[in-house]
Amino acid sequence: MIIKNAKFITSVADSKNFLVSDRPIIAVCGKSNVGKSSLINALANKKGLARTSVTPGRTRLINYFDFGEFILADLPGYGFAKVSDSEKKKWAKLMEEYFASDKALNHVIMLVDIRHDPTKDDLSMINYLHSYALPFTVVATKADKIGKTRIYERVKSIGNYLAIGMDKVIATSAETGYGKDKLLTKIEEVLQILNDDFYNSAEEDE
Ligand SMILES: Nc1nc2c(ncn2[C@@H]2O[C@H](COP(=O)(O)OP(=O)(O)OP(=O)(O)O)[C@@H](O)[C@H]2O)c(=O)[nH]1
Numbered sequence: 692m693i694i695k696n697a698k699f700i701t702s703v704a705d706s707k708n709f710l711v712s713d714r715p716i717i718a719v720c721g722k723s724n725v726g727k728s729s730l731i732n733a734l735a736n737k738k739g740l741a742r743t744s745v746t747p748g749r750t751r752l753i754n755y756f757d758f759g760e761f762i763l764a765d766l767p768g769y770g771f772a773k774v775s776d777s778e779k780k781k782w783a784k785l786m787e788e789y790f791a792s793d794k795a796l797n798h799v800i801m802l803v804d805i806r807h808d809p810t811k812d813d814l815s816m817i818n819y820l821h822s823y824a825l826p827f828t829v830v831a832t833k834a835d836k837i838g839k840t841r842i843y844e845r846v847k848s849i850g851n852y853l854a855i856g857m858d859k860v861i862a863t864s865a866e867t868g869y870g871k872d873k874l875l876t877k878i879e880e881v882l883q884i885l886n887d888d889f890y891n892s893a894e895e896d897e
């Protein structure tokens with residue numbers, strides 16, 4: 692799949708405004724600075740599409756992008772120490788409402804840094820996803836920061852740590868484009884399954 696002409700749609704700070712669409716919605720989540728916005732730009736082949744930042748914790752809103760066949764939602768990052776308790780509470784409320792809303796998303800791409808084992812916050816996020824029975828894919832970002840020979844070992848460790856197995860973890864680099872095709876193929880599979888489900892339920896309704 693090649694993404695052509697991805698566009699920013701809107702930013703949302705409140706559950707009242709969650710986007711609902713007839714197209715599938717795939718959300719990207721992960722701790723602050725893990726590379727969510729950079730990965731979105733890499734997938735879209737558009738550098739300035741999602742704002743990236745050297746200052747972690749910049750994205751406080753859900754930013755929606757039109758990716759043609761699907762909509763991509765860039766979720767606000769977590770685990771940033773300098774965020775106040777009231778900000779953290781606001782974040783948790785927004786995320787809980789988002790994950791609980793069955794119309795607002797279909798699949799989650801969760802990002803972790805390939806260099807480190809997942810944090811406590813990452814494990815909480817995985818638990819969130821499990822408890823809302825949300826299908827997800829884990830992406831290990833910044834693969835260019837480690838030697839190619841270490842990628843296998845790191846992906847395996849992350850898969851073990853999250854108790855999901857290494858086949859659910861895709862290593863990527865927004866810098867070099869490493870793993871981008873693999874992730875796009877995964878997204879294609881996800882879209883295929885969603886379309887099949889839709890077809891099946893439409894048939895049952897007859
Ligand atoms: N080397 C390398 N750097 C990356 C990669 N992806 C992101 N970065 C850098 O990591 C920093 C954070 O990237 P962002 O894409 O803004 O991260 P984010 O997850 O969107 O951060 P928040 O929106 O603050 O939660 C930036 O300095 C990026 O240039 C990557 O694949 N390789």
Ligand SMILES: [Mg+2]
Nearest residue numbers: 727728742750
């Ligand atoms: Mg961001």
